[in-house]
Amino acid sequence: MSATLQTLVNQPYKHGFVTSIESDVAPKGLNTDTIRMISTKKNEPEWLLEFRLKSYEAWLKMEVPAWSNVHYPEIDFQAISYYAAPKQKPKLKSMDEVDPELLRTFEKLGVPLHERMALAGVAVDVIFDSVSVATTYKDKLAEVGIIFCSMSEAVLEHPELVKQYLGTVVSTSDNFYAALNSAVFTDGSFCYIPKGVKCPMDLSTYFRINTEESGQFERTLIIAEEGASVSYLEGCTAPAFSSNQLHAAVVELVALDNADIKYSTVQNWYSGDENGIGGIYNFVTKRGLAKGVNSRISWTQVETGSAVTWKYPSCVLLGDNSVGEFYSVAVTNHYQQADTGTKMIHIGKNTRSTIVSKGISAGHSNNSYRGLVKVAPSAAGARNYSQCDSMLVGHQSGAHTFPYIQVANNSSQVEHEASTSKIGEDQLFYFAQRGIDAEAAVSMIINGFCKDVFQQLPMEFAVEATALLSFKLEGSVG
Amino acid sequence: MIHQDSKVLLEVSGLCANVNGTEILKGLNLTVRSGEIHAIMGPNGSGKSTFSKILAGHSAYEVTGGTVMFEGQDLLELAPEERARAGVFLAFQYPIEIPGVGNSQFLRLTYNTVQTHRGKEELDPLEFDDFVREKMKLLEMSPDFLERSVNEGFSGGEKKRNEILQMAMLDPRLAILDETDSGLDIDALRVVAGGVNQLANKDNAIVLVTHYQRLLNYIVPDYVHVMEAGRIIKTGGKELALELESRGYDWVGVEHKAAMGAQA
Ligand SMILES: Nc1ncnc2c1ncn2[C@@H]1O[C@H](COP(=O)(O)OP(=O)(O)O)[C@@H](O)[C@H]1O
Ligand SMILES: [Mg+2]
Numbered sequence: 001m002s003a004t005l006q007t008l009v010n011q012p013y014k015h016g017f018v019t020s021i022e023s024d025v026a027p028k029g030l031n032t033d034t035i036r037m038i039s040t041k042k043n044e045p046e047w048l049l050e051f052r053l054k055s056y057e058a059w060l061k062m063e064v065p066a067w068s069n070v071h072y073p074e075i076d077f078q079a080i081s082y083y084a085a086p087k088q089k090p091k092l093k094s095m096d097e098v099d100p101e102l103l104r105t106f107e108k109l110g111v112p113l114h115e116r117m118a119l120a121g122v123a124v125d126v127i128f129d130s131v132s133v134a135t136t137y138k139d140k141l142a143e144v145g146i147i148f149c150s151m152s153e154a155v156l157e158h159p160e161l162v163k164q165y166l167g168t169v170v171s172t173s174d175n176f177y178a179a180l181n182s183a184v185f186t187d188g189s190f191c192y193i194p195k196g197v198k199c200p201m202d203l204s205t206y207f208r209i210n211t212e213e214s215g216q217f218e219r220t221l222i223i224a225e226e227g228a229s230v231s232y233l234e235g236c237t238a239p240a241f242s243s244n245q246l247h248a249a250v251v252e253l254v255a256l257d258n259a260d261i262k263y264s265t266v267q268n269w270y271s272g273d274e275n276g277i278g279g280i281y282n283f284v285t286k287r288g289l290a291k292g293v294n295s296r297i298s299w300t301q302v303e304t305g306s307a308v309t310w311k312y313p314s315c316v317l318l319g320d321n322s323v324g325e326f327y328s329v330a331v332t333n334h335y336q337q338a339d340t341g342t343k344m345i346h347i348g349k350n351t352r353s354t355i356v357s358k359g360i361s362a363g364h365s366n367n368s369y370r371g372l373v374k375v376a377p378s379a380a381g382a383r384n385y386s387q388c389d390s391m392l393v394g395h396q397s398g399a400h401t402f403p404y405i406q407v408a409n410n411s412s413q414v415e416h417e418a419s420t421s422k423i424g425e426d427q428l429f430y431f432a433q434r435g436i437d438a439e440a441a442v443s444m445i446i447n448g449f450c451k452d453v454f455q456q457l458p459m460e461f462a463v464e465a466t467a468l469l470s471f472k473l474e475g476s477v478g
Numbered sequence: 479m480i481h482q483d484s485k486v487l488l489e490v491s492g493l494c495a496n497v498n499g500t501e502i503l504k505g506l507n508l509t510v511r512s513g514e515i516h517a518i519m520g521p522n523g524s525g526k527s528t529f530s531k532i533l534a535g536h537s538a539y540e541v542t543g544g545t546v547m548f549e550g551q552d553l554l555e556l557a558p559e560e561r562a563r564a565g566v567f568l569a570f571q572y573p574i575e576i577p578g579v580g581n582s583q584f585l586r587l588t589y590n591t592v593q594t595h596r597g598k599e600e601l602d603p604l605e606f607d608d609f610v611r612e613k614m615k616l617l618e619m620s621p622d623f624l625e626r627s628v629n630e631g632f633s634g635g636e637k638k639r640n641e642i643l644q645m646a647m648l649d650p651r652l653a654i655l656d657e658t659d660s661g662l663d664i665d666a667l668r669v670v671a672g673g674v675n676q677l678a679n680k681d682n683a684i685v686l687v688t689h690y691q692r693l694l695n696y697i698v699p700d701y702v703h704v705m706e707a708g709r710i711i712k713t714g715g716k717e718l719a720l721e722l723e724s725r726g727y728d729w730v731g732v733e734h735k736a737a738m739g740a741q742a
Pocket of ligand 2: 526527528571657
């Protein structure tokens with residue numbers, strides 16, 4: 001049964017970009033001229049151009065990281081075009097024009113109706129007034145002084161905030177892909193929560209990205225001032241297609257005294273076909289700075305897509321008593337490769353971190369957890385708890401765990417637990433003997449395995465993520 | 479209870495089966511009518527568990543000959559989950575642990591799945607909770623077992639009770655109990671046997687696979703079969719179990735060989 005669905009979810013988006021008006025596109029290749037062009041096109045202030053050029057200089061001296069457990073053909077960075085004016089997705093007039101197969105996929109995933117329309121490229125306002133929803137949403141946020149806009153808009157409208165924080169958590173020379181992103185990023189999200197404000201709703205990228213294809217080099221910056229709190233949702237469960245194979249995003253979070261940032265991601269980029277042809281290379285640098293006392297940064301991710309995932313959402317726990325959390329589910333199938341995990345850097349006193357990682361590998365895929373827990377000499381009383389569980393589905397997949405622990409303070413406490421399990425034929429037979437088919441059984445086993453992570457997701461995200469996982473693994477067991 | 483005119487539930491004829499290329503079942507015959515309780519006894523390795531799993535549809539076993547009819551349909555044609563929904567229940571000799579999956583969720587899913595296929599109403603979580611607690615009382619099981627993962631960390635006896643609990647919930651047509659008595663202390667044996675006796679009625683049938691006659695003091699069989707090397711070589715009444723207890727199995731084989739020789 002799964003074969004058709006599997007092809008469906010993995011098929012390239014049929015409604016190509018054929019009707020789009022030819023936009024101005026930079027010639028292929030990367031040099032200082034390209035960077036100047038990007039900056040000019042976007043009307044950027046001088047300091048940002050300098051930021052980009054400095055990043056470019058750093059990038060030139062860097063090497064592609066070779067330490068991770070992923071393998072892919074060498075990328076020719078001079079064969080990429082680094083700028084295209086934002087493209088409008090082709091608009092369809094109604095749901096009737098949408099590929100019925102795509103609709104069935106959404107149905108299966110339980111994607112809410114309004115999201116389905118947006119994703120399928122229907123002019124949403126025809127049926128569902130998303131423009132007014134987005135506006136209401138913006139008004140509500142503005143009332144409490146929250147800024148939530150695109151990065152380009154923020155650069156123009158709130159340059160002092162962007163200048164103050166951009167590159168302070170992930171420096172321009174942090175790593176190869178972060179340096180590249182810093183040189184050429186085109187857009188992303190910006191979010192600022194003023195002092196004492198608890199954001200009244202989850203901030204979702206869905207409300208921001210509605211007509212544009214999301215960028216290849218996204219840049220996100222979230223700042224929570226003293227006592228502020230926010231929950232931010234990135235991505236959605238529906239399969240996302242891109243005309244670019246390489247994606248290298250950077251996300252920076254800053255939490256001041258008593259501030260709290262919760263960042264949840266569901267990643268479902270095109271993962272290539274069942275033979276490992278195609279799919280997105282996703283190299284992401286995500287880091288949160290828990291700068292203030294009692295601040296908290298919490299990452300939750302459900303990684304299901306991309307051909308190659310290279311991603312370590314991390315926390316720098318600088319403020320005393322600050323808290324870092326990382327909850328992750330990473331699923332790989334077919335020939336997907338994921339090398340993901342986190343870094344918890346304890347600097348402040350009594351800082352605490354929790355790592356819960358669940359890796360599921362099916363098909364011929366390879367799934368690695370890589371995590372660093374580092375306790376600086378200053379971090380008296382620091383505590384970490386890590387739990388890394390792997391589940392193998394079938395016989396040809398691989399699961400690996402690479403925990404690194406560096407402790408330089410003897411009043412700290414670091415705990416690491418790991419397990420590997422397998423969905424076995426005998427488990428499925430037990431379910432079957434009680435009337436439950438393999439699909440429902442796998443879904444129940446996987447949900448049980450992931451529940452500590454799913455509990456961290458906002459309710460409806462959790463429901464969709466559950467469906468997505470079963471969907472991704474269909475046909476790989478039994 | 480034997481009623482000659484009650485209908486045939488299960489008809490196994492000449493069943494042969496392999497596992498990993500080795501022949502384990504070598505022409506097994508068995509007829510079970512509704513209302514009956516059968517005991518299958520026999521030495522270790524004679525193929526009792528293999529037979530039970532084949533009835534339930536385990537994919538590791540390859541049926542190479544013979545037929546199995548269940549309520550007039552070809553059981554071998556059905557997928558394992560379809561057999562379960564049709565009313566075939568196997569209480570496993572070694573129930574598997576399923577870490578992370580809550581017992582109550584599992585029990586509710588299996589109950590509702592089977593109910594749906596019988597055209598009956600599903601129960602919502604609250605209704606189900608009342609229903610399952612009632613059934614647990616029958617087996618003197620603490621409701622704490624609902625909160626735990628399926629069979630995880632259960633003692634041998636607790637796993638067996640959890641199996642009979644599922645039997646009580648699902649109300650099968652044909653229940654095969656594979657060494658449900660082994661690993662039970664005498665009190666647990668009494669409770670579990672009491673549960674099984676309450677479930678037995680004129681419309682269903684029970685096949686007890688056991689090593690020991692002990693269980694048969696509590697659940698009285700209508701027929702006792704002796705299995706050896708993949709065949710049923712002798713069938714008798716409940717007194718056969720007592721004879722096996724005192725004399726062992728060897729004589730049955732000797733008698734069987736002699737009879738076969740005489741036939742030849
Ligand atoms: N999966 C298997 N692979 C190989 N041999 C098996 C397998 N399952 C059962 N057997 C063999 O089949 C024979 C019958 O086993 P079983 O049905 O468990 O007997 P019983 O339940 O009567 O003790 C034994 O010799 C056993 O070793
Ligand atoms: Mg056995």
